[in-house]
Amino acid sequence: MRALAITERDLRRFSRNPIVLIASILMPLVYLVIMGNSFQGELKHLPIVVVDQDNGPYARRMLELLQAIQDGPHTLDMTRSSDQRAAIEGVKNGFYKGALIIPPRFSEDVVKHVNPQVGLFLDNTDSISAAGVSSVVSRSMSYLKSGYVSVRSTLAQSQFRPVELYKKIDYDASLVPGIIVMAIFMGTTFTGAFSLVMDKFLGIHESYLSTPLTKMDIVAGIIISGVLVTTLLSFIVMMGGMFMTGVKLAGGLVSFALLLLTIVLTALGLLSMVFVVLGRADHPRIVGVTIGFLNVIFFFPSGAVYPIESLPGWLKAFARVNPEAYAVHALKSLILKSTGFVAIQGDILFLLVFTAVMLCIATATFKRTM
Amino acid sequence: MAYAVEVKNIVKKFPSVTAVDDVSFNVDEGEIFGLLGPNGAGKTTLNRMLTCLIKPTSGQANIRGLDVVKYPVRVRRNIGVVSQAMTSDLDLTAWENLDIYGKYFDIPKTRRHETIKYLLETVGLANRAQELVATYSGGMRRRLEIARGLIHKPYILFLDEPTTGLDPQSRRVIWDLLNKIRKETKLTIFITTHYMDEADFLCDRIAIVDYGKIVVLDSPSNLKRSIGGFDIIEMLLSNYTPEVEASLKAMQFVKNITKKDEYTRVYVTDAAKAMPVIIEDIKKMHGSIDYLAIQKQSLEDVFIHYTGKTIREAEAQKTNFILGAGAPRQFPGGRL
Numbered sequence: 210m211r212a213l214a215i216t217e218r219d220l221r222r223f224s225r226n227p228i229v230l231i232a233s234i235l236m237p238l239v240y241l242v243i244m245g246n247s248f249q250g251e252l253k254h255l256p257i258v259v260v261d262q263d264n265g266p267y268a269r270r271m272l273e274l275l276q277a278i279q280d281g282p283h284t285l286d287m288t289r290s291s292d293q294r295a296a297i298e299g300v301k302n303g304f305y306k307g308a309l310i311i312p313p314r315f316s317e318d319v320v321k322h323v324n325p326q327v328g329l330f331l332d333n334t335d336s337i338s339a340a341g342v343s344s345v346v347s348r349s350m351s352y353l354k355s356g357y358v359s360v361r362s363t364l365a366q367s368q369f370r371p372v373e374l375y376k377k378i379d380y381d382a383s384l385v386p387g388i389i390v391m392a393i394f395m396g397t398t399f400t401g402a403f404s405l406v407m408d409k410f411l412g413i414h415e416s417y418l419s420t421p422l423t424k425m426d427i428v429a430g431i432i433i434s435g436v437l438v439t440t441l442l443s444f445i446v447m448m449g450g451m452f453m454t455g456v457k458l459a460g461g462l463v464s465f466a467l468l469l470l471t472i473v474l475t476a477l478g479l480l481s482m483v484f485v486v487l488g489r490a491d492h493p494r495i496v497g498v499t500i501g502f503l504n505v506i507f508f509f510p511s512g513a514v515y516p517i518e519s520l521p522g523w524l525k526a527f528a529r530v531n532p533e534a535y536a537v538h539a540l541k542s543l544i545l546k547s548t549g550f551v552a553i554q555g556d557i558l559f560l561l562v563f564t565a566v567m568l569c570i571a572t573a574t575f576k577r578t579m
Numbered sequence: 580m581a582y583a584v585e586v587k588n589i590v591k592k593f594p595s596v597t598a599v600d601d602v603s604f605n606v607d608e609g610e611i612f613g614l615l616g617p618n619g620a621g622k623t624t625l626n627r628m629l630t631c632l633i634k635p636t637s638g639q640a641n642i643r644g645l646d647v648v649k650y651p652v653r654v655r656r657n658i659g660v661v662s663q664a665m666t667s668d669l670d671l672t673a674w675e676n677l678d679i680y681g682k683y684f685d686i687p688k689t690r691r692h693e694t695i696k697y698l699l700e701t702v703g704l705a706n707r708a709q710e711l712v713a714t715y716s717g718g719m720r721r722r723l724e725i726a727r728g729l730i731h732k733p734y735i736l737f738l739d740e741p742t743t744g745l746d747p748q749s750r751r752v753i754w755d756l757l758n759k760i761r762k763e764t765k766l767t768i769f770i771t772t773h774y775m776d777e778a779d780f781l782c783d784r785i786a787i788v789d790y791g792k793i794v795v796l797d798s799p800s801n802l803k804r805s806i807g808g809f810d811i812i813e814m815l816l817s818n819y820t821p822e823v824e825a826s827l828k829a830m831q832f833v834k835n836i837t838k839k840d841e842y843t844r845v846y847v848t849d850a851a852k853a854m855p856v857i858i859e860d861i862k863k864m865h866g867s868i869d870y871l872a873i874q875k876q877s878l879e880d881v882f883i884h885y886t887g888k889t890i891r892e893a894e895a896q897k898t899n900f901i902l903g904a905g906a907p908r909q910f911p912g913g914r915l
């Protein structure tokens with residue numbers, strides 16, 4: 210078959226440049242480490258300043274609770290101050306993420322049950338830290354009200370950190386499906402249409418355009434080699450990711466086969482889509498720009514790092530036609546929930562239709578002349 | 580019998596230039612036909628239309644009676660193409676390059692492998708067949724591409740400036756190779772070049788093109804004759820007497836004799852034929868020749884005659900890209 214000759218050419222050339230393949234396996238795994246630590250890790254060492262104008266027993270109790278959190282999970286780094294204005298100024302200037310002001314009559318109010326209040330000034334330019342500080346403070350407030358004495362010891366327990374090899378870094382197995390999709394996407398950036406763009410850029414395509422190869426041969430041959438390379442590398446990334454996070458496949462061989470099917474279909478769909486977009490490009494820079502753009506718009510609304518349910522309406526609508534969202538859903542079901550085919554049949558169907566449509570457009574719009 | 584190549588009023592217009600402007604000619608089977616012209620003359624554009632890589636704006640071209648626009652697939656099976664840019668894959672071996680290319684033509688395995696062996700032998704690359712093309716010299720890579728163009732035993736081989744950028748030895752090797760292949764296979768060869776000596780050495784007929792038009796078309800010797808120029812035999816003679824001069828002038832092929840300093844310049848129609856006779860004559864009259872040089876008229880003179888400029892001048896107006904697409908690529912909006 211002529212198309213397979215194109216595939217063979219591509220594969221042989223990849224085999225002569227193994228560095229690309231190795232890099233594209235390592236990169237998603239490094240992402241796993243980076244993303245695991247930057248998104249999923251708990252907040253730590255948030256600097257706050259405390260102004261205690263009460264000096265009563267409940268203010269002291271509250272400070273002890275906060276101190277325990279500082280010593281335990283290290284969420285806070287507390288500084289004491291007696292100057293309320295300087296403290297608030299410190300938040301504005303970015304020295305602290307928040308300023309906690311305990312007013313003069315605080316302990317008295319607690320005793321009298323007349324709605325005791327503390328003031329909390331937050332740096333709302335950093336919403337994640339602000340939310341963290343706010344939740345810690347309100348937690349210590351609630352402990353205070355219920356008046357449990359045992360609070361301290363409970364918090365002290367969190368000093369015991371798990372020490373298994375892989376848990377030491379805050380990976381999260383829930384990121385593995387996202388990493389696989391990322392690996393698949395990465396595969397589509399240097400195989401498939403990219404090979405064609407490079408051939409055009411170097412003027413090499415002239416050699417095969419003057420043979421009896423048809424449009425179909427060229428498109429199919431290039432996409433087949435892309436699927437093979439991409440599947441191989443995403444599979445290795447998947448195994449690496451599962452090993453690093455300690456996830457085990459519960460479904461055995463069937464799960465394995467379904468995973469493979471999902472990966473192959475996702476690779477096919479994405480490669481066909483990239484071919485549609487880049488089929489007529491003739492310069493690698495066009496690829497660089499386009500791929501960077503596509504990666505962001507498909508990856509973030511895919512449910513890989515942030516739940517699709519929490520996206521605004523218009524983005525949710527986009528996620529419904531985003532192949533990566535279906536891929537992530539299928540991979541999450543198979544890897545994290547050990548479900549069977551029924552749970553992913555919708556995803557598989559979508560990916561099949563998506564691929565078919567993209568392949569048709571790719572072949573129709575591909576220009577066989579120079 | 581159909582012509583190997585038949586071109587009728589073919590035109591190719593690009594947005595900014597008419598690259599090929601109403602060109603017509605025929606190429607006989609078994610002929611080596613040369614397209615000679617400076618950079619930008621439209622050689623590659625014409626070549627690409629004949630090899631179904633771009634569509635003509637108007638006009639018609641038939642390859643062995645097959646219209647290039649209507650039957651591109653059948654035409655492609657009849658022709659071999661060696662394009663101006665080097666297009667072999669650097670990260671494959673010579674064998675792999677040929678094998679994969681053979682598969683594009685659906686050649687069955689045994690026949691494919693036999694042909695590859697034969698071709699590698701013919702182009703002198705048999706002992707380097709398993710090495711990556713990246714390790715090849717320019718001349719070797721070119722020979723590999725010629726072999727590749729012949730893998731499906733085409734009737735016509737199109738070569739676009741096959742020796743540009745090669746050193747004189749490599750060029751000579753390729754000329755000999757083309758002559759050998761032509762003798763062995765009765766192949767029709769359509770070659771473009773901007774080297775006078777190449778066209779002169781290889782071609783049965785030459786079309787000189789400039790600004791997309793054929794300026795003149797004939798065999799190299801007819802072309803030279805047509806401009807009425809002469810070969811010049813320049814001699815330093817001791818004992819050059821009026822009798823010697825009279826005797827030389829009496830010869831039929833001597834057109835003129837001039838003296839410049841001590842040198843005598845004899846203008847003849849064909850130096851190769853005239854020289855032995857002249858030397859014999861001078862000996863008979865007891866003259867002796869201390870120095871002799873021949874200045875043969877060349878296609879260069881033909882080119883100057885028909886275009887009003889030397890091919891070097893025409894060349895200098897443009898830079899030639901050996902690597903890259905051959906034709907100057909245009910990047911609208913400065914995409915580069």
Ligand SMILES: Nc1ncnc2c1ncn2[C@@H]1O[C@H](COP(=O)(O)OP(=O)(O)OP(=O)(O)O)[C@@H](O)[C@H]1O
Binds near residue numbers: 616618624898
């Ligand atoms: N794809 C294209 N788009 C626009 N103009 C083109 C294109 N290809 C060729 N041309 C123009 O057509 C003219 C003829 O180019 P062509 O490449 O055919 O010349 P050539 O005789 O092969 O020159 P060279 O010796 O440099 O290879 C040039 O003016 C060139 O700029």
Ligand SMILES: [Mg+2]
Binds near residue numbers: 624739
């Ligand atoms: Mg050219």
